[in-house]
Amino acid sequence: MRWVPLTGDDTSISEAIARVDRTDGRGVVVFDDRNRLVGAATSDRLRGALLEGTTPDAPVSSVLDEPTTARDDAPSVPGPDAEDERIDDTVETVASWTERTAGPNEADIETILVVGGAGYVGSVLCRCLLEDGFAVRVLDPLMYGARGVAALADRERFELYRGDARAVGDVLGAIEDVDAVVHLGGIVGDPATELDPRKTLEYNLHSTQLLASICKYHGLNRFLFASTCSVYGRTDGTGRCTEDDPLNPVSLYARAKIQSERVLRELADDRFEPTILRMATVYGYSPRMRFDLVGNVLPAKAHEKGVVPVFGGDQYRPNVHVEDVARAYRDCLNAPFEDVAGETFNVGSNEQNYRIDELATVVADTFPEAEIEYHDDRTDERSYRVEFAKLQSRLDFEPTRTIRDHCLELREAFEADAFASSTATRYSNRATLEAAPSHEETDAVIEADEASVLEERDESTPIEAEVGDRPSGGTR
Template sequence: MRWVPITGDGTSIREAIARIDRIDGRGVVVLDDRDRLVGSATHERLRAALFDGATPNAPVSSILDEPTGSTAEAASAPVLEDGRTVDGILKEVTNGNERTTGSNAEAVETVLVVGGAGYVGSVLCRRLLEDGFAVRVLDPLMYGNGGIAALEGRDRFALHHGDARSVGDVLEAIEGVDAIVHLGGIVGDPATALEPRKTLEYNLHSTQLLASICKYHGLNRFLFASTCSVYGRTDGAGRCTEDDALNPVSLYARAKIQSERVLRELADDRFAPTILRMATVYGYSPRMRFDLVGNVLPAKAHEEGVVPVFGGDQYRPNVHVEDVARAYQACLTAPFEDVAGETFNVGSNEQNYRIDELATVVADAFPDADIEYHDDRTDERSYRVEFEKLRSRLDFEPTRTIRDHCLELRAAFEAGAFADVTATRYSNCATLESAPTYEETDAVLEGGEPPVLEKRDESAPLEAEIGERRSGGTR
């Protein structure tokens, strides 16, 4: 019988019993925000607690047993929503056999972009197609298909509407590809904080599943999208290199660190993932976002005539989404030995800005807007990053600047390109808040038909309805 995974201590005894009953499970295992086992409670233990006087709304964490025996073994590996561990699934998929040799690491012709309909993915897909690659996308389209609607029907492009948590979807998507770019997951501190358990599933457990299956199928080129947020909060004395200590201040960053660790543990002489820690991304994308500081400040300057600054002395590195896509291209086309097993910060030293410096650049591009300072700090992250390794190893230099971007956005605003920058579709957090419940998405994963999304015209991809969504993380 299966155990039900729970993250955090907010789940009530009543809810835990209901979830166990839905799958005829054995009990619950509770994980902390670092995916470590806190304890467990069997179905009988929960009901006995109610009989002994516990209230149904009491947190399940108040009656946990210490992790021992079979419970500890069951929860020692990441647990997916259906109660199976990644290791157990891999045994099913591979039948215990050794992985195949795989394709030549140098011959990349077909690329699978997981999360390819997202903010970075929709830009990357276009660049790859322009450069002659065949592109396949695995994406649950939880933000709609506006980012890639114009690509459907093109030669060398294919969309797999699916979920990276699903073994079947992953196996179907990877067949015949030469490289994987893994952009999938829930992105951003506010979005990942909404439902920590969901974040762990999409940002950590599905990453292990995807990478493990790729390893067993001999797919050598595996690029993973991490973040410079892993550096978190520093003393500001210098720029963080790829070898410096990490100091995460959010679940988003911690999940990325754990994913990096999982990939390094999987690495060997035939599977050596490349990790790209991206600076804070800004810039136009067919799946536009106005919940990123480099995009939201110009939007507020145009819409409200103010550039709000909270705190202001926090440092943050910045990089244009087109340059991020170029960095992935550079890693895909570089000699395998130059990128295998490497970690690269993606950005430029020149674009390490304090928030108040960033606001000044924005205000200069929107002369009718005033900078509005607020003493309260809403984001404790502060870090500068060193990007020399990517420059020296792959001769990579970003080509776009914040000022260029602000002037482009100003022209777009004045041309009426964005009717409402506060619309739900432009925010990861707002979209997730209106996403289907687990019960609804489980029905899809268990065999229901995915929703059909209307194909959109390239002339107005950002105005597409989000429509129905399937569970899963992208971006």
């Protein structure tokens, strides 16, 4: 059983007991705002205090076994008056904490936790890491179903934990014995995040703070966070945004990412130096396919409707293939720690900074039967170009996939009937969340969506390609 870490000693005894129960833990270990150990209390001690007449709302500090000293550089152990069992337990915890957080984690990475690994980027990253020889564990609430990792279930070095990064118990169980964490979790995309702003902040900000804090306390220094180039928001288009340029978000999604980046920097010290990757707009095939991304939806519209719709058109947007994104994360994990520790990288390529109307032209060129259809109304105010030289110079990273390649491959997949209608619920983050506002309803919504697809298809048409690693007639 693990200890539940708390920051600050004003948590009530009743809340401390509830957190311990949720994680089946031994008790709580409390740190101050300088990450020094304040004290510890076992589950029995917390409950015993209530039996002795202490009120449930009393602060947990009233029952802690307090340390005899408070050094600046390391936590301490309880004083001599504490019971032997609690001394032994806390010494074990402190010894482990001190050993693992003594400095940067330079140990070889064998097992990687991918939070959100069943998602659009995560399901591709998991395959990339497995192919590179890593063991992969996924923590994911499966709000979009398990389709993205279903084909990995029998892999020897793959584990799937259905759980929530907002829950201490789920996080503590998932990080056990892992060497690095990639945090892709959260509600992704402007339309999806606007559905329920409160829930968005829970998933996209509060879970980041919880996950990063627990990783820090457990000495997991290899921590990669998925941010977005949407943080640049709207610019005048005269230059390309670097990692040091001012941010100008125009959506809740981007603002939550900025706040998460700020949380990570506030937690950073010589024992915890997370890496932030700001991704360009992602496109490309994924086992958990999405057709609510501009690089995917335009080819889908060209195939299904014979039109490439353009709203506005002069907005700039950087683009990057999902396989190149996966390689960027892999390269950061393989890089010498000092090359990526505490750094922020834009992920993409200068050559794929397109205006929306330029992107539409590439799509129309690969679907010659489709026509570009211009609309004056702009549905997205973001417009920014991004500079990607830092990642290229630091890790010699260069994307290898292009929009044109993707469109040609996607066309083959469409012609091979590898996908249901691009408007199916499961291909859209917003549509899935609207249909299944709670995790408990997700499975039923996904099953109903798949049933409706089967009804629309010829029964002789195979759909295995939709749940496998690649669509028939195309590549990832």
